[in-house]
Amino acid sequence: MGSPSHSSVIVVGAGISGISAAKVLAENGVKDLVILDASDRIGGRIRKEKFGGVSVELGAGWIVGVGGKESNPIWELATEFGLRTCFADYTNVRYNISDRSGKIFPREIAADSYKKAVESAIRKFRNQEDVGGGDNGSNSKTDSPSTPLELAIDFILHDFEMAEAVPLCTFRDLGESEFSVADERGFDYLLYKMAEDFLFTSEGKILDSRLKLNQVVREILHWERGVRVITEDGCVYEADYVIVSVSIGVLQSDIVAFTPLLPGWKLEAIQKCEIMVYTKIFLKFPYQFWPTGPGKEFFVYAHERRGYYTFWQQMENIYPGSNILSVTLTNGESKRVEAQADEDTLREAMEVLRDMFGPNIPDAIHILVPRWWNNRFQRGSYSNHPIISNTQLVHDIKAPVGGIFFTGEHTSDRFSGYVHGAYLAGIDSSKELLEEMRKRQIPLF
Numbered sequence: 001m002g003s004p005s006h007s008s009v010i011v012v013g014a015g016i017s018g019i020s021a022a023k024v025l026a027e028n029g030v031k032d033l034v035i036l037d038a039s040d041r042i043g044g045r046i047r048k049e050k051f052g053g054v055s056v057e058l059g060a061g062w063i064v065g066v067g068g069k070e071s072n073p074i075w076e077l078a079t080e081f082g083l084r085t086c087f088a089d090y091t092n093v094r095y096n097i098s099d100r101s102g103k104i105f106p107r108e109i110a111a112d113s114y115k116k117a118v119e120s121a122i123r124k125f126r127n128q129e130d131v132g133g134g135d136n137g138s139n140s141k142t143d144s145p146s147t148p149l150e151l152a153i154d155f156i157l158h159d160f161e162m163a164e165a166v167p168l169c170t171f172r173d174l175g176e177s178e179f180s181v182a183d184e185r186g187f188d189y190l191l192y193k194m195a196e197d198f199l200f201t202s203e204g205k206i207l208d209s210r211l212k213l214n215q216v217v218r219e220i221l222h223w224e225r226g227v228r229v230i231t232e233d234g235c236v237y238e239a240d241y242v243i244v245s246v247s248i249g250v251l252q253s254d255i256v257a258f259t260p261l262l263p264g265w266k267l268e269a270i271q272k273c274e275i276m277v278y279t280k281i282f283l284k285f286p287y288q289f290w291p292t293g294p295g296k297e298f299f300v301y302a303h304e305r306r307g308y309y310t311f312w313q314q315m316e317n318i319y320p321g322s323n324i325l326s327v328t329l330t331n332g333e334s335k336r337v338e339a340q341a342d343e344d345t346l347r348e349a350m351e352v353l354r355d356m357f358g359p360n361i362p363d364a365i366h367i368l369v370p371r372w373w374n375n376r377f378q379r380g381s382y383s384n385h386p387i388i389s390n391t392q393l394v395h396d397i398k399a400p401v402g403g404i405f406f407t408g409e410h411t412s413d414r415f416s417g418y419v420h421g422a423y424l425a426g427i428d429s430s431k432e433l434l435e436e437m438r439k440r441q442i443p444l445f
Contacts, residue, residue, distance in 0.1 A: 004236040007032045009433065010229050012217050012256075013245035015044020016419060017407045019191050020426030021243050021433075026198035028434050034237055036215040036229065038377040041188075042195065042206070045247065045378060046419065048186030051368045052284035054319040055184050056326075058370040059381065060419045061280065062088060068175030074190070074420045075179075081193045085179040086317045090160075092295035097152055098356045099302050105149055117145070117153045148302035155310045156300060159278075159330045169414040170421075182318040187419075216377075220244070220404065221259045227403050241403045241437070243429055248397075248410040249275045249379025262401055269396035273410055275380035276417070277334040277373045283349060284366040285323045289357055292316045301352050307333045309352040325353075338371045345369055382417040383410035398429075405433050 008030050011018045014037035022035050041047075045059040063085060065072050078085060094114040097105045105113075145154040181187040195201065199208035216232035220242060229237045250256065251270045261267070290299070292314060299312045307330055315324040327349060329337055337345050346367045353361060372381045391413065398411035407429035408422060415421030 004228070004238045005034075007034045007237070007239045008241065008437075009033045010227065010237050010239040010242045011035045011245060012220075012229065012242060013037060013044060013408075014042040014191075014211065014213075015245060015247075015408070015422065016046060016191055017409065017422045017426035017429075018044070018243070018245035019194050020423045021245060021407055021430040022426075023194055023198050024427050024430035025434070028430075030434075030437075033210060034239070035211045036217055036231070036237070037211075037213050038216040040213050042191050042211070042213075043188035044245075045372070045381065046187045046191065048188060049368065051282050052319075052322055052324050052366055054322050054324070055186050056280075056282050056315075056319075056324070056368065057181055057187055058280065058368075059372070060187060061181055063179045063181065063420075064418055065170040065174030065415075065420065066177040066179060068171075068173055070173045072174045072420050073423055077190045077193070078179075078181075081190060083181065083185075083187075083189060084183040086182045088178040088180045089295065089297055090178070093156055093298045093300060094153065096296070096299040097149060097302050098299065099148060100355050102356050102358065105302070110149070110153075113149050114153050114157075117150065117157055121157060145306075148304050151304070151306040152300050152302040152310055155307050155330075159307065159328075160311065170418055173414070174420070180318050217246075217256055219257045219259060222402050222404055224402065239403075241405060241433055243405045243407055243433065245407045245426065245429075247275075247378055247380060247408060248273050248383045249373075250377065253376065253379050255376055258404070262404075265396055266399070266401055269393050272393055273397060274384040276382050276384040277331050278381040279329045279334040279337060279370055279372065281327050281329065281337070281345065281349065281370075282366075282368040283325045283327070283346070283364040285325070285364055286362050288314075288316070288323050289361045290314050290325065299356070301356060303352075307331070309349055327352075335373050337369060338374050342367050342369050384417060398425075400432070400436075405429050 009025055011022045011033060014035050018035060019042060022033055025033055047059045048055045049058055063072065063074050063078060066075050094110045095107050097110055099105065145151045183189060192201070192204065192206070195206055199206050199211055201207060215235060217229055218232050219230040221228040221230070227239055227242045229242060246256065248270065252275065297313060297317055301310055301312065303310065309327050309329070311328045313326045315322055315326060346364060350363060372378050394411070394413045398406055400406065407425045409416055409418060409425060411429065412421035412425045415424065
């Protein structure tokens with residue numbers, strides 16, 4: 001066996017952060033880079049799958065933050081490459097909340113409950129600001145949601161980060177509009193178009209030998225003047241630098257070992273970052289039995305268990321004539337459903353739908369349950385930084401250690417958790433690395 005090939009930079013992970021980082025490096029003369037990804041495709045947590053005759057987005061499926069004072073770079077890319085999108089109209093969500101008997105809560109009751117929940121969220125946010133942080137979930141007994149309606153509204157406000165509840169940079173700076181990706185080519189089409197600029201492609205496929213798929217990185221050895229990356233199947237890659245763009249969930253797991261160990265401050269910051277699990281379950285039916293039209297895209301199920309098959313979307317705007325519904329679960333419910341058989345999930349979902357639409361609706365003919373938590377290459381959906389940003393925490397998560405640079409949505413101080421945050425983080429990390437290479441006078445070609 002010969003000595004391992006040497007390159008200037010290895011990028012671990014071919015999600016949007018890894019691809020945007022590699023693109024900036026290539027544009028600045030770093031041609032001898034290698035991109036390693038554990039799966040058989042690029043995209044990371046942007047992933048489509050054929051279901052019910054259409055391409056559904058299992059992971060990121062929205063472009064969030066459009067129409068504000070700053071332009072969303074993902075919206076710019078989608079416009080440039082002609083990605084089909086649909087405006088996601090959330091304005092009527094609070095008026096489409098059904099109880100377990102199928103009755104829709106009266107508009108004035110739903111509106112009042114929603115208003116109180118928003119005011120409570122704003123109060124909590126201001127209290128946290130006053131004390132300089134603290135527990136993201138702390139609230140007084142009087143503020144705690146308890147009825148099925150309150151629990152449902154709490155879920156759509158906090159697990160969907162509605163713009164009016166907390167001043168997130170995405171909504172404040174980029175805009176309050178959201179668009180669903182509705183393109184048969186998939187959200188990941190944007191990544192292929194980005195990759196075309198610096199990798200050899202033909203007929204929609206990346207054929208460049210610098211992109212190496214099915215390479216599961218298990219160890220990163222680092223010393224003062226270089227790095228060595230070892231994969232599960234025994235491949236060895238050496239470089240001057242490595243950019244690690246795996247998810248925060250993977251960093252928290254033991255799949256990648258760092259030798260020597262990362263310093264304590266780095267490990268502590270990684271472990272402190274909360275990971276959100278977000279599961280979009282898709283159900284295909286023989287025919288449509290739910291209402292459609294303006295204001296009917298989303299509907300909500302109010303149950304005494306928070307997040308129990310709460311948030312539904314009919315996919316008629318995105319996939320006309322597809323007869324597909326989607327329901328979103330998060331965190332504990334996501335993990336519970338991932339651990340059970342799909343037929344049990346289908347049974348639970350059908351019981352909920354029959355509560356809302358009556359006993360005579362047809363059975364779903366297909367179900368698709370993504371498993372982000374149990375996927376060892378993802379270990380969750382996105383980072384969930386506290387509302388009050390701990391700037392030191394974000395700084396430490398992003399900070400390089402010797403020749404190891406870190407990127408990903410979890411390293412974005414303004415837009416963590418979002419596709420545009422991941423994209424911009426890749427650009428920022430590569431620029432930081434280029435600056436370091438110039439300081440060390442490493443040739444950029």
